[in-house]
Amino acid sequence: MEFVSPEGLRLDGRRPKELRRLACELGCLPHADGSAQLQMGNTKVVAAVFGPHEVTNRGDMVNDRIFINAEVAIAGFASDRKKIGRGDRRAAELTRSLRGALEQTVLLEQAPRSQVDVFVHVLVADGGLLPACINAAVLALAHAGVRQRDTMAACSVAYLESTPLLDAGAAEESGGGAVIVAALLQAAEVLPLLTVDRKLPLETLEAVIELAAAGAAAVSQWMKAQLLDHVQKLAICQAVAR
Amino acid sequence: FPRQKYCLTAPLEMGFGSELAFVVRGCETGIREDGRSCKEWRPASVQTDVILSAIGSSRVRLGGTDVLVGIKFDLGTPHVSQPHAGRLQFSVECSPCIGSSHQGRAGEAVSAALTAQLEHAFDPSSGNRLDLSALCIVPAKQCLVLQVDVLILSIDGSLPDAASLAIKAALGAAQVPSVTLAEATEGGEAELQLDDDPSATLTIDTRACPLLVSVARVGNSSLVDLTATEEACCSATVQAVVSGDQPRGSLSLRGDAGVSPDLLLDMFDQALGCGPALDSQLAGAVHNALKSREVEAA
Numbered sequence: 001m002e003f004v005s006p007e008g009l010r011l012d013g014r015r016p017k018e019l020r021r022l023a024c025e026l027g028c029l030p031h032a033d034g035s036a037q038l039q040m041g042n043t044k045v046v047a048a049v050f051g052p053h054e055v056t057n058r059g060d061m062v063n064d065r066i067f068i069n070a071e072v073a074i075a076g077f078a079s080d081r082k083k084i085g086r087g088d089r090r091a092a093e094l095t096r097s098l099r100g101a102l103e104q105t106v107l108l109e110q111a112p113r114s115q116v117d118v119f120v121h122v123l124v125a126d127g128g129l130l131p132a133c134i135n136a137a138v139l140a141l142a143h144a145g146v147r148q149r150d151t152m153a154a155c156s157v158a159y160l161e162s163t164p165l166l167d168a169g170a171a172e173e174s175g176g177g178a179v180i181v182a183a184l185l186q187a188a189e190v191l192p193l194l195t196v197d198r199k200l201p202l203e204t205l206e207a208v209i210e211l212a213a214a215g216a217a218a219v220s221q222w223m224k225a226q227l228l229d230h231v232q233k234l235a236i237c238q239a240v241a242r
Numbered sequence: 243f244p245r246q247k248y249c250l251t252a253p254l255e256m257g258f259g260s261e262l263a264f265v266v267r268g269c270e271t272g273i274r275e276d277g278r279s280c281k282e283w284r285p286a287s288v289q290t291d292v293i294l295s296a297i298g299s300s301r302v303r304l305g306g307t308d309v310l311v312g313i314k315f316d317l318g319t320p321h322v323s324q325p326h327a328g329r330l331q332f333s334v335e336c337s338p339c340i341g342s343s344h345q346g347r348a349g350e351a352v353s354a355a356l357t358a359q360l361e362h363a364f365d366p367s368s369g370n371r372l373d374l375s376a377l378c379i380v381p382a383k384q385c386l387v388l389q390v391d392v393l394i395l396s397i398d399g400s401l402p403d404a405a406s407l408a409i410k411a412a413l414g415a416a417q418v419p420s421v422t423l424a425e426a427t428e429g430g431e432a433e434l435q436l437d438d439d440p441s442a443t444l445t446i447d448t449r450a451c452p453l454l455v456s457v458a459r460v461g462n463s464s465l466v467d468l469t470a471t472e473e474a475c476c477s478a479t480v481q482a483v484v485s486g487d488q489p490r491g492s493l494s495l496r497g498d499a500g501v502s503p504d505l506l507l508d509m510f511d512q513a514l515g516c517g518p519a520l521d522s523q524l525a526g527a528v529h530n531a532l533k534s535r536e537v538e539a540a
Contacts, residue, residue, distance in 0.1 A: 029339060031306055031396045042294060046395065048339035056342060071338045076391035077296045077312025119338035121393070123310070124295050 003160040003175055011171055012041075019155070019167045019215055020128075022222055024136075026143045026230045034144020038136040041169060042126035047136035049144040051116035060115065065108035070099040070118045072133055079125040079170070090129075094120075097193060098133050101183050104192035105152040106141065116146055127169040128156045130181045130195070135219060142227050151224050152192060154183035155215030157208050159200055164208045166215045182212035186220050262475045270461040275471065276305075281512070283467045283519075284400075288407065288527035290415035291535075297388075297443075298416025300527075302408040305469060306398025311390060311408040313416050317434070318387035320378065324366050328377020328385040332360045334392040334405070344397065352401070356392070359402050360409070362492075363452045363483045369492055371450040371485060379421055379434065386421060388413075399469040402481065406454040407524060413451055414528040417443035441539075448528075453520055455513040456481045459501060464509050466516060480506060482513035 004010060014020070020041030029035035034049035055061040060069070072094040102118060118141065120133045131154035138152050158168035160177035173179050178200035183193035191213065200208065265275055272279055284305035293299035296312035321329055334356045336349035344352060364370050377386040390412070392405050420437040457464050458476040465472060473479075478497030493510050495501060501509070 029308065029396055031398070032339065032341065035339075044293075046339060048341075050341055073335075073338055075310075075312065075337075075393050076333055076335065076389070077293055077299065077314055077393075079295060080314075117342065121337045121339050121395070123393075124293055126295070 001171075001175070003165070003172060004163050010165060012169060016163050017166050017211065017214075019218060020169070022219065024139060024223075024226050026139060026226070032140075032144075034140045034142070034146070036136050036139035036143055038132055038139060040128050040132050040135070040167065042124055043122075043128050043132045044124040045120055045122050045129075045132045045136045047118065047120045047133070047140035049116065049118050049137075049140040049146065051144070052111040052114040052146065053116075055113070055115040061113050064112045066106065066111050067115045068099055068102050068106060068108075068118060069115055070102060070120075070137070071095055072098055072120045072122065074122040074125060074129075078122050094122075094130055094133055097130055097181075097195065098137060101134050101152065101154070101193040102137060102141070104190075105138070105148045105150065105185060107147045107149060110147050116141075116144075125170065127171075127173045128167055130154065131156050131167075131183075131216075131219075134183055134193070135223060139223060139227070143230070150185045150187050151220050151227070152183055152185055153216045153220035153223055154181060154193065155212050155219055156181045157212045157215070159204065159208060164204070164211045166211055178208075180208050180212050182209060182216055184213050184216035184220065186217055262471075265471055266461040266475050269463050269465060269472070269475075272463065274465070275469070280463050280465045283516070284469075286404075286407065286523065288411050288524060290411055290527060290531035297418060298412045300408045300411035300415065302404050302411065304400055304404040304407070304467065306396055307400055307404045308395040309401070309404045309408045310393040310395060311405075311412040312393070313412050314389045314391070315418060316387045316389055317379075317384060317421075320382060320385040321366065324374075325382035326378050327366075327374040329374070329387045330364055330372075330390055331387055332357050332364070332390050332392065334360070334394070336394050339395050340397055344394075352397075353394070356394075356402060356405060359454060359481070360390075360392075360405065363406065363454055369483075369485070370452055372452070373447055373450065376444045376446065377418065380423060384434075386418065388416075388418070397470065399471075399473045400456065400467045402454040403456055403467065406452065407520065410448055410451045410453060411524050411527055413446050414448040414524065415531045416446060418446065420444055449521075450485055452483045452485045453517060454481060455484050455516050455520070457509040457513045459497070459499070459505075459509070464505075464512060466512065480509040480513060482510055484514055484517040 023039040025037045028037045029048050032048035037046045060067045072091050074091050118137050134154040157180045158165045158172045160175050179197040181195045182191050286304045288302050290300045292301045293312040298313040301310045334353040336344045336353050420442050422435050424433045424435045458479040460476045477499035478501045482493045
């Protein structure tokens with residue numbers, strides 16, 4: 001299968017450095033303190049945030065900071081793969097990576113001895129699951145009013161046919177090449193998360209990381225614009241209500 | 243700030259005696275906590291084609307209850323009692339997004355109960371007349387099995403009602419691929435052929451698709467479409483399986499208190515009466531979905 005055509009077009013007609021279409025809806029689950037539904041191309045995830053509230057297990061309580069209880073679940077109809085059940089390794093890995101990334105961006109000292117629940121459910125899986133989960137979680141946390149260091153965003157890059165392909169879809173991710181996911185805190189110029197699956201030639205590493213970071217920066221700008229838009233709408237509603 | 247846990251929209255275990263008594267008195271005078279009358283349903287939004295990787299999907303928001311249904315297909319063997327029809331297989335999952343009240347065992351209990359209710363409602367031997375003969379490939383040997391995955395995103399009462407509405411909408415808007423048996427080659431087995439043509443998909447006639455309607459007894463009045471707080475105060479629930487065309491239904495009675503036979507029949511009639519209104523709302527949503535598909539194709 002040819003992942004990049006001679007004209008430089010990918011399987012879905014994009015250029016190698018082109019992001020997929022982004023769409024989000026804030027506040028889609030009103031019963032949660034914060035919620036966001038994010039769509040990156042065909043990948044659709046929904047995130048719900050509860051808290052900060054009292055810790056549910058006393059053993060999890062940390063005296064000087066928030067305990068982040070993150071969980072990622074993948075719906076049975078999300079992809080063509082048969083659902084394995086509760087012990088899904090993919091979901092467990094996503095949970096671990098998500099928790100690690102969030103612990104670096106949420107201002108943990110804002111609510112000591114408390115817990116913030118971040119639940120993400122993947123509804124449609126078409127590549128870029130980890131970036132989508134991270135981005136949706138950040139949006140939902142912002143919607144819930146949990147203070148964060150910066151608007152962290154994540155993006156993936158697949159390395160196929162000697163070309164780095166930004167924001168890979170499911171077909172490109174399973175194409176046999178390396179898949180890199182990077183999360184970015186733009187102001188601090190720090191990558192809280194960087195994962196590399198499969199093998200990647202060492203000399204291409206820097207270029208690939210730069211591309212992933214650039215993609216993450218673009219997503220971060222977009223997310224900031226969405227959050228600002230949401231707040232402006234709220235301000236208008238409040239002004240009208242008065 | 244810390245979440246306020248002692249308000250009327252709190253989960254069941256937080257309901258205080260005086261608040262529940264307030265809700266009961268209100269229902270007895272015909273005014274519920276959100277201003278509805280005893281026979282009114284909450285405004286429901288039904289969307290179809292929300293999960294593009296599934297052959298049929300829908301999302302129903304009934305007040306605070308949010309249910310997503312995705313349908314996928316697989317090959318399987320027909321039911322012994324219905325060799326000329328396909329099958330439905332149900333799987334219910336409580337998303338962690340519901341919150342800590344339905345995590346772990348509590349969530350599994352809710353999903354197991356709902357799966358059992360759905361399997362019973364759609365069981366051909368208990369009166370279900372849904373026509374799945376279009377899913378048959380080889381009578382008594384092979385058929386299409388539709389895997390119906392129900393994902394619960396939030397619960398505020400009326401879960402079986404919302405779930406059955408979502409399933410009916412998803413089935414109505416589903417585009418089932420046509421699978422036929424090709425001619426057997428010499429010395430070989432007959433192969434199954436999947437038609438790739440998107441316009442050659444089958445649709446399922448969901449007029450006879452069952453809906454679950456619950457009518458509950460709060461104080462001395464009968465209510466439909468209860469919120470979570472009202473469910474905490476109800477003494478008995480009659481759950482009816484209502485089947486579109488004919489007013490056929492089966493019922494089950496749950497709860498702490500008993501119900502007199504007359505009252506039982508009254509509540510059952512009330513549940514059957516809700517059928518047509520729900521059906522027309524669903525038909526409207528499915529019709530819109532099919533229309534927008536035509537517009538896209540054109």
